[in-house]
Amino acid sequence: MTVCFDQSVQDPQLVDNKNHCNTHELVLEEGFMVPHHNVGTGGFDAPEINAFGHTFRDYDVESERQKQVEEFYRMNHIYQTYDYVKKMREEYKKLDKLEMSIWECCELLNEVVDESDPDLDEPQIEHLLQTAEAIRKDYPDEDWLHLTALIHDLGKVLLLPRFGELPQWAVVGDTHPLGCAFDDSIVHHKYFKENPDMNNPAYQTKNGIYSEGCGLENVMISWGHDDYMYLVAKENGTTLPQAGLFIIRYHSFYPLHRSGAYKHLMNEEDAENLKWLQIFNKYDLYSKSKVRVDVEKVKPYYMSLIAKYFPEKLRW
Ligand SMILES: O[C@H]1[C@H](O)[C@@H](O)[C@H](O)[C@@H](O)[C@H]1O
Numbered sequence: 001m002t003v004c005f006d007q008s009v010q011d012p013q014l015v016d017n018k019n020h021c022n023t024h025e026l027v028l029e030e031g032f033m034v035p036h037h038n039v040g041t042g043g044f045d046a047p048e049i050n051a052f053g054h055t056f057r058d059y060d061v062e063s064e065r066q067k068q069v070e071e072f073y074r075m076n077h078i079y080q081t082y083d084y085v086k087k088m089r090e091e092y093k094k095l096d097k098l099e100m101s102i103w104e105c106c107e108l109l110n111e112v113v114d115e116s117d118p119d120l121d122e123p124q125i126e127h128l129l130q131t132a133e134a135i136r137k138d139y140p141d142e143d144w145l146h147l148t149a150l151i152h153d154l155g156k157v158l159l160l161p162r163f164g165e166l167p168q169w170a171v172v173g174d175t176h177p178l179g180c181a182f183d184d185s186i187v188h189h190k191y192f193k194e195n196p197d198m199n200n201p202a203y204q205t206k207n208g209i210y211s212e213g214c215g216l217e218n219v220m221i222s223w224g225h226d227d228y229m230y231l232v233a234k235e236n237g238t239t240l241p242q243a244g245l246f247i248i249r250y251h252s253f254y255p256l257h258r259s260g261a262y263k264h265l266m267n268e269e270d271a272e273n274l275k276w277l278q279i280f281n282k283y284d285l286y287s288k289s290k291v292r293v294d295v296e297k298v299k300p301y302y303m304s305l306i307a308k309y310f311p312e313k314l315r316w
């Protein structure tokens, strides 16, 4: 089944204002309309159901895909420990795997499918372009946000042999801090029972090894595509604003940006950046659909943004 965005939203008159509530809706070819409601951020009209006919981020619904997603989180919660994250950060900070451009990396995502995602089973390049195009319609002047959206999930290349072929539990899914208590809002929380960090008394309190307001930068967050892409962008000298880097680094940290957990670890700068992350999240989540973006048509625009904010070749 094919779905398409109503083209009228491309009329610049309709998109010139952030608060403007645009009229786009998803129209499925069989004449079936996906219901939408306005989620109240940036006027983005979010669909109520995902491509599988369920509400978004429903981790309890009975389905085959759900079982796979639950098994994913079981592994993720058992194997992601404080020491593991520390080791991975050190290893990947070397950026000694290969050299390539941002666009070359986007193309590699053609081969990547994310097993943690209950809302999407398309190759990841579709998701990158859908997110970027959706946010571009509502925030036409924030070109850094368009590029942030395009690259936010590039870290998923960690699944590929050239990048170490990490298991899914070490690359995708929501993220959470290590070194302090696991918050109840974390998806499939029950599986932490078998995590070795549960045996370390220093990690069992609200602050754990951290102090209130210490800043997220000082917190170990479970290892995956967020932190890796943040490292790549930063170490290669991107000129993206801080908010862009923050979005990349914490976009899977749903316990924070959705549930408000761990806010006591943020500093003032984090609180400012969080506002942009919350805007971004609507697009990341609700633009997931069977809509195909015409890659060749939009490529020149994104190439110009890449040239503006990144060197031609990056170390990965
Ligand atoms: O399953 C998804 C997917 O892996 C996304 O890329 C990630 O950002 C989300 O947090 C997660 O829930």
Ligand SMILES: [Fe+2]
Pocket (backbone or CB within 6 Å): 152, 153, 225, 251, 252
């Ligand atoms: Fe992601």
Ligand SMILES: [Fe+2]
Pocket (backbone or CB within 6 Å): 127, 131, 152, 153, 284
């Ligand atoms: Fe994403």
